[in-house]
Amino acid sequence: MKKDLLGGTSGCISVPIKTEIPVSVSLVVLTLFQLTLLGDTRSAVAQESKIANLTGSAKRGNQLYRRYCIGCHGPRGDGQGENAPWVDPKPRDFTMGLFKCRSTPSGSIPLDSDLFDTIGRGIDTTAMPRWNPLTRQDRADLVAYVKTFSQRFQEEQPDPPVEIPPETPVTADSIQRGKEVYKSLKCSECHGEDGHGDGPSVPTLRDSKGNPIVPYDFSSGTRFKCGESDRDLYRIFMTGLDGTPMPAYVYWLKAEQAWDLVHYLRTLQAGSKTQLGRVRVPLHN
Amino acid sequence: MNRIRDRRNVAFGGMLFLAVTLWTARTTAQEEYVTIRVGDGGTIEGTVKWTGPIPKIPELPITKNSDVCDPQSRKTRDLERLLIDSAGGVANTVVYLKDIHKGKAMDLPSARQHLDQKQCRYVPHILLVPQGGELQIRSSDPILHTVHMAGAAANNIPFPFQNQDIAVPMRRNGVVDVKCNAGHVWMNAEILVVKHPYYVVSDEHGFFRLTDVPAGEYEIEAWHEGWGIVREETVLDVGAQVQVRRPIYSDPKTWAKKVTVRAGETSRVEFAIAAQ
Numbered sequence: 001m002k003k004d005l006l007g008g009t010s011g012c013i014s015v016p017i018k019t020e021i022p023v024s025v026s027l028v029v030l031t032l033f034q035l036t037l038l039g040d041t042r043s044a045v046a047q048e049s050k051i052a053n054l055t056g057s058a059k060r061g062n063q064l065y066r067r068y069c070i071g072c073h074g075p076r077g078d079g080q081g082e083n084a085p086w087v088d089p090k091p092r093d094f095t096m097g098l099f100k101c102r103s104t105p106s107g108s109i110p111l112d113s114d115l116f117d118t119i120g121r122g123i124d125t126t127a128m129p130r131w132n133p134l135t136r137q138d139r140a141d142l143v144a145y146v147k148t149f150s151q152r153f154q155e156e157q158p159d160p161p162v163e164i165p166p167e168t169p170v171t172a173d174s175i176q177r178g179k180e181v182y183k184s185l186k187c188s189e190c191h192g193e194d195g196h197g198d199g200p201s202v203p204t205l206r207d208s209k210g211n212p213i214v215p216y217d218f219s220s221g222t223r224f225k226c227g228e229s230d231r232d233l234y235r236i237f238m239t240g241l242d243g244t245p246m247p248a249y250v251y252w253l254k255a256e257q258a259w260d261l262v263h264y265l266r267t268l269q270a271g272s273k274t275q276l277g278r279v280r281v282p283l284h285n
Numbered sequence: 286m287n288r289i290r291d292r293r294n295v296a297f298g299g300m301l302f303l304a305v306t307l308w309t310a311r312t313t314a315q316e317e318y319v320t321i322r323v324g325d326g327g328t329i330e331g332t333v334k335w336t337g338p339i340p341k342i343p344e345l346p347i348t349k350n351s352d353v354c355d356p357q358s359r360k361t362r363d364l365e366r367l368l369i370d371s372a373g374g375v376a377n378t379v380v381y382l383k384d385i386h387k388g389k390a391m392d393l394p395s396a397r398q399h400l401d402q403k404q405c406r407y408v409p410h411i412l413l414v415p416q417g418g419e420l421q422i423r424s425s426d427p428i429l430h431t432v433h434m435a436g437a438a439a440n441n442i443p444f445p446f447q448n449q450d451i452a453v454p455m456r457r458n459g460v461v462d463v464k465c466n467a468g469h470v471w472m473n474a475e476i477l478v479v480k481h482p483y484y485v486v487s488d489e490h491g492f493f494r495l496t497d498v499p500a501g502e503y504e505i506e507a508w509h510e511g512w513g514i515v516r517e518e519t520v521l522d523v524g525a526q527v528q529v530r531r532p533i534y535s536d537p538k539t540w541a542k543k544v545t546v547r548a549g550e551t552s553r554v555e556f557a558i559a560a561q
Contacts, residue, residue, distance in 0.1 A: 098439055107440030186429035186445045189467055201468035210518055240441050245466035247431045247443040251451050
């Protein structure tokens with residue numbers, strides 16, 4: 001068998017015809033062998049997701065998608081589901097391969113775990129609910145299926161995630177430095193002087209589909225779209241939210257400055273549950 | 286019976302094998318550019334000229350940071366989407382060879398791989414970056430700009446600081462549209478991420494020249510970004526009481542020709558481009 005294959009690959013197709021092994025079998029095996037050699041593993045990989053010890057399957061994900069996601073994201077994954085006209089912000093168009101919530105730098109595709117986290121966490125202030133009632137396996141399967149909508153997942157590899165070193169202590173000095181960072185990075189252009197989302201650039205802001213989009217209003221006290229912890233906040237401004245005007249500040253910030261900014265931004269959420277519930281010592285103390 | 290089935294199977298298997306072989310051949314045909322020593326190459330030069338009536342290209346009002354964006358108080362800004370000189374020469378047209386798989390090493394001009402944001406304009410307006418190479422970006426302005434890419438790249442990079450360079454690796458081949466989200470809706474540029482060095486941007490007179498081309502027959506193409514505004518996203522800025530209009534441009538256009546290149550000789554190619 002192996003001999004036939006080797007003979008076949010060297011271009012001598014007539015050889016197998018004289019053998020006892022059914023020709024069709026040889027040719028099909030040969031074809032499969034060709035495909036393997038060609039690195040068609042790419043599309044096979046794109047049909048899967050890897051989240052820690054879980055492997056998601058697009059085939060199973062397809063079934064789940066048809067049950068839970070299709071109404072908004074649509075059969076083609078382009079965000080044109082039957083509910084889409086009544087949903088604002090609009091459902092994500094997966095065919096663009098652009099995702100807000102990523103641990104990877106701006107311009108990179110997300111990690112499978114980023115998509116997994118988004119499905120489980122939902123997107124606050126939007127119609128996207130928390131899908132954590134689904135099992136982890138189900139969510140992993142959905143990730144695998146969602147990735148099939150964009151060629152990017154077949155053609156590109158994600159960049160390494162932006163590192164998040166341990167948080168520095170929250171001090172008055174850190175908050176003050178964070179305020180300076182907010183000013184020097186010109187965050188107020190969109191988010192406003194006091195973080196109310198009312199900066200001078202606001203009227204011109206559009207998402208990647210041309211729809212009007214508003215910057216986050218810190219005083220609203222709501223969770224962020226991509227999480228609620230300090231680490232999430234750090235990640236959001238470092239990686240940017242692709243598909244929106246929010247750019248990636250990782251180019252300009254050292255880790256300590258980024259933590260200072262986190263500490264300052266938290267003060268803009270004064271009155272929010274997040275702020276009040278922010279207990280720095282373990283609860284049992 | 287078995288024999289018939291066998292024959293069918295042979296036919297099926299054979300077709301499958303052939304299909305995969307052809308597919309492989311096609312994939313490889315689109316493949317990588319190989320650098321060779323071009324000892325005695327030829328030159329292609331010519332001009333890109335406009336024919337027919339010149340379309341009226343609107344300018345946009347400068348609605349933000351006019352101290353930085355508009356030091357001459359012109360109030361409006363040309364979008365630079367179509368620049369035609371008095372003799373009809375069309376600037377900013379990219380002329381390139383199609384389907385060239387071997388030739389000189391990458392030597393795209395460094396100026397086309399450096400993007401500056403100056404007085405709220407992108408300089409240059411058209412960039413050429415080798416695939417796998419880096420685009421250097423800086424801002425000469427003391428205000429916030431953001432370089433938001435769409436297309437073959439999707440990076441979104443803020444420039445809150447003046448005169449500091451950021452290098453962005455350009456991995457995918459193709460066209461990248463650039464816009465600024467910091468309120469400067471007129472700012473626009475195009476980046477072409479290319480696989481080989483036979484690309485040139487026509488100068489202000491529409492002139493272009495490609496050098497060290499291995500002798501042979503080629504298809505040569507002129508590419509021009511879309512200059513029409515198909516629609517505008519309009520909104521009233523309540524605070525400033527101004528209409529803010531972000532233009533959405535028409536698709537790029539291309540014009541193709543054949544050219545024969547002979548060793549040590551110069552071949553002329555003239556492109557006549559028009560609205561249709």
